[in-house]
Amino acid sequence: MEVLSMNVRKLFALLRREGKTFALVTAGTVVMCAGIVAFTLPYRFPDVGVTGLAVLSNYLWGISPSWIIGAANGLLFLWAWRGLSPRFVGWSAYSVALTTAALELLKLFPYPHLSEPLLAAVLGGVVKGLGIGLVFLAGASTGGTDIIVVTLRKRFGIDVGLYSFYINAVILFLSAFVIGLENALYGLLSMYAVGVVMDGVLKSFDRRKQVFVITAEMEEVRRFVTEDLHKGVTLLHGTGGYTGQERTVLMSFMTQRQTVELKRFLASLDPRAFMAVGDASEVVGQGFKPWKKDD
Template identity: 30%
Template sequence: MDKRRNHSKKVILLRKNLTITVGAILMALAVNLIFEPMGLVTGGLAGLAIVVKEVTNFLWEGGIPIWLFTVLSNVPLFLIAIRLLGIKTMFNVLLGTAVYVLTMMVVPIYNFKFEDLLLASLVGGAISGVGLGMVFSASASTGGTDLLATIIHAYNRHISTPIILTFIDGAIILLGAFVFGLENALYAIIAVFVSAKVSDGIVEGLKFAKMAYIISDEYEKIAEAIMTGLDRGVTGLSSTGMYSNKDRKMLFCVVSKKEIVKITEIAKSIDPKSFIIVNDVREVMGEGFIEYRQ
């Protein structure tokens, strides 16, 4: 039993590290193959590195490499974060950052010469979003401004991390507008929007479900049909109709997106007058869905 449990933990850890690795590689490819060649400053440490590379041409032939600036910037952030959060908490971030930097260092910057900046921003945002979503789904990051925002929040608890991150990234995009022009900055914002939507879809899509409330006098029959037909748990909540002043059970059930249609069919077939409320559920953990693992 212990051997099986240990093997399962190793498989989970391997899958998690592989997800972080692939995600970090995709993020680095988006920077080297699209954002940097097209001058799209999409915020984050990578965006700042693109600006620094552009303005340091007179100091360094071709400018300071993005990967080098990323390493130099992350070192002090990691030292502070390790002191605040502990080395164990930072392992996933270290892995993501290491793969991210190594990929940018190994993969040469190549300009695909997109004639349309909109197409470049959409493609770059999508690739970056997939990578970011994979990294976030494994509870990791690639350091940079995410780490900086976390550190600032540790010293200023009254300001939330997302707000801090928004101000930092906004300042970097504004800086990019001065260096590469307003048009590039606006297209960079489109890339950021696409990246955020894609990454959110990946992270939330893994745990997305539907929640149904069913009000009916035939609640016992409906609950039994759901439990036997779909093998889903149902909870009966005590409720009172304020118009009729009648006590009854209101059924509460969380199911997958595909099963919500069957829930409605079951309820309506038993009681055509049943009242059904369906809501989106962003995250579900527990039996029948995603199990929580530390």
């Protein structure tokens, strides 16, 4: 009985701690799926990543995208889970599982048909960007190429952004042969809208973050922040108040999304690292808000 009570308390503590994450991942995934069902599939627009391959399979052979997304991501998680943090894997897997269910359920609802494909492309991008932004805000991902590029970076030090671009470019190129050049261009516009809205969601929920990191792997962390996140760092020299040992402290300013990426990196690189994150009400200077003459 005592063991059961302890487990119940742990469960409630977990729900309190991860309740916001659950809400964001659930809402974001459902909204993203609504964008796919209401705008991408009816107008035969392309998509990127695993979703892009799933959509392409639907256009070619009539296979439900949910089956491709579920199967492909399942294989990716089996391949990559050892190199990723359990929390990231858990929430990303939940998002993928919810995606497979939501895509099937949302097909049962009617959606208005727009006569103008351009408007449909933009609206689809806005809806999907909102959904993906909420998932990223929670520190999770929607699976697919996110899993591939994060794993490649951790295992082989490969440039994440560059390989993600190559993968998506190939998928778009193949899509043009199936749906035609005009629809492919509409899809490209829709994906641009996804990026703009996604960044807007992340920025609207955060101010710039001030980050302090203490780790035994300082050179690796410094390289990650400067080369992968493209943020400047300042290395401070400190002394531990308890141990008296001299330690290097990394300080940097970054966005909420970059903070999440840094957390994932630290969790896999050095679980004993110390990281403190605080809100910076205003950051002025190179890489952030520019100086004005009246500042």
